[in-house]
Amino acid sequence: MGKHRKLNKGQLRRMRANQQKRLQQVELAQEPDDASLGAPEPGIIVSRFGQHAVVANEQDQTFRCHIRRSIETLVCGDEVVWRRLTAQTEQTEQGVIEAVQPRHSLLSRPDYYDGLKPVAANIDQILIISSVLPAFSAQIIDRYLVACEDIDITPVIVLNKADLLETLAADAVDEIEQTLTMYEAIGYQVLRVSAKTLGGLDAIQSLLQQQVSIVVGQSGVGKSSLVNALLPEIETEVGDVSAGSGLGQHTTTVATRYPLPQGGYLIDSPGIREFALWHLDENRVAWCFKDFRPFLGRCKFRDCKHLPQDPGCALQEAVESGDLHALRLYNFHKIIESMASTKPSRAIPRGSKK
Template sequence: MPVGTIVKALSGYYYVQGDEGGSRVQCRARGIFKKRGESPLVGDRVAFAETENGEGTVDEILPRSTALIRPPVANADLAVLVFSVIRPELNLQLLDKFLVHIEHAGLDALLVLTKADALEGADEAERIRGDVDAACRLYESVGYRVIVTSSRRQDGLDLLRAELHGHVSVFAGQSGVGKSSLLNALVPGLALETNEISEKLGRGKHTTRHVELVQVPGGGFVADTPGFSQLDFQELGVEEIGSCFREFRALASGCKFRGCTHTHEPHCAVLQARARGEIAESRYRHYTEFMTEWKEKARRY
C-alpha cells in the first residue's frame, strides 16, 4: 500500500502526495476514523489506496510526532513566525505571545522579519531600523534564529530556504505582514493570493482560507495557515507560561521554591537575573502581562 503526506484538506477531501511522486490523489477518509473519533490532519503521514475512479481512500494514519489544534497540522516541527518591520511595525508583545504558544506546542521557532526594503525613505526609518536591530540582538541572545528578509529584493531567501530544508514548517503571524508574499518568493509559480496592507486600518486582511502544505525547492514543506485571531492562555497552566520563556526555563531550577511564579518569591533565580540586567525588561514585562491575563480569564471562568 502506498504511503504519502496529506498536503491539503478541503470540504471532506484529503489530497495526498505520494512518496514515490506523481500527482496528488484526492482521497476520502475511511469510516473507521469517525468511529474512533479521529480525523486526518494536513501533514499526516498516511497509507492510502487508489480507487478505480482515480480517487482514493486514506486507510491508516501513521504515528504523529506532533499535532497542533490551531492551526490543525500534524508532524510540524518548526514554526516560522513572520513579523514585518513596518506596516505594521514590529510588535514584541505579540511576538512573545506567539513564542509562548509555540514553546508550549513543543516546536522550534524561527523568527523572520519582512519588508526590510520598505524602510528606505520611510518616516522614522532610522528609529525603526534601530528598534529592529535591537530586537534581533535580543532574540538571538535568547537562542532564536532571526532572518531579515525582503520578498521584493529576494534578501534573506536563500538563508530561509536552508532553514526550512527537511522540516514541516508552520508559517504564522498577524495579518498583513507578508506571509503569502514571502511564500510566493520562496516557491516560484506558487501565486498565493495577497492583499496589500490597509493604510487606514494599519493591518491586512488575511487571505488564506485553509491549511495547505507547500513543497519548497530544495526540500521541506511549509504551511501557510489562517491567521490567529485569538491566542488564548487558558490552555496553559499558570506555571507553564514561565517555562515557555527560554531564558526563564534555564534558570528555574535555581529558584528556592518549586512552582515559582518569578514575580515575588524570595531567592528567585529569574528575579535575581533580572536585577543583574541579564533578562530583557521587555521580555519580563510581557511575562507579567501574560500572567495577569491568565489570572483574569481564570477568575472569569
C-alpha cells in the same frame, strides 16, 4: 405572534451536532466499498476540506480523497494510508483515506469554542513571520515562541518587509534591531528578509532545505507574499494591511503543504491576529520562556508571581542584574494577563490539577 426565543450556546452546539450527525449518515452511505479500491499506499495530507482531503503520494502527485468516518482527526502534514478508486464512479474523489500514522509533532491553535484545534502535523521547524508593517510586536513573537517551546519544535524568527526599515524613524529602527538582537542572544535564529525585493531569500531557502517547515504569524505580515516569493508558481492570494485598523486581512484559509524545489516542504497556515495560550498553565508558560529556566525554582516563595512587589523573586533580580531582559519579563506578564481574560470558563489549562 410571539417572538422566537434566542438559542443559548449549549442549544446551538447541540443543534449543530445533530446537523453534523445527519450529514455524516449521508456521507457514510456514500462511502466506496472495498471492491472498488486498489491496494493500500502511503501518502501525506496536502490540505483538508471538510470530509475530503488532498493526498500526495511518494512522487508528490496529488489526489482528492474521501476520509473514512473512523478517522477522528486529520490535518495537513499527516502521514496516511490511502487506496485509489479503481472503478468509475459519479463522485469526484480519486481515493479513500483509510488510516493515519502516529505523529511526531503537532501544532495546534486554541479555539474559544472547540478547545485545541490542530493546524498541521509532522513539522520540523516553525518560521515565525513578523514584519515592520503591521507594527513590529515582540509580544506576538513571544506567544509563538511559547507555543514552539511547548511542543518542542524549532522556531526561527523572520522579519519580513525589512526593506521598509529605511522608512522608519531612527529610534523605531533601533528598537526593532535591539529586540532582534535580544532573541539572537537568547539562542533563537533570526532572519531579515523582504518578499518584495527578494532580499534575504537565499538564507531562508538554505534553512528550508530537506525540512518540513510551517510559516505562522499575525495577518498582514506577508506570509503569503513570502511563500509566493519562495514558490512563485503557486500564486497564493495576497491581502493588504487595512488602512483603518493597521491590521492584516486574512488570505490563507486552510493549511496547505507545498514541495520545495531544493528539497523539503513548506506549509502555509491560516493567518491569525493573536495566538491564544490559555490552554497552558502559568508555570508551563514560564518554562517556555527558555531564558527564564536558569532562575525558575529559585524564588523565595513557591507561589511567586514574578511581579516587582514579590520579595525574593529570582526573575526580578535577574532583570536588575542584567542577566534577563526586562522586555521578556514584561511580555510574560502580558501573556498571563491575557490568558486570564480570554480563557473560556470551561477550559482547563494543560498542567492543571483540576
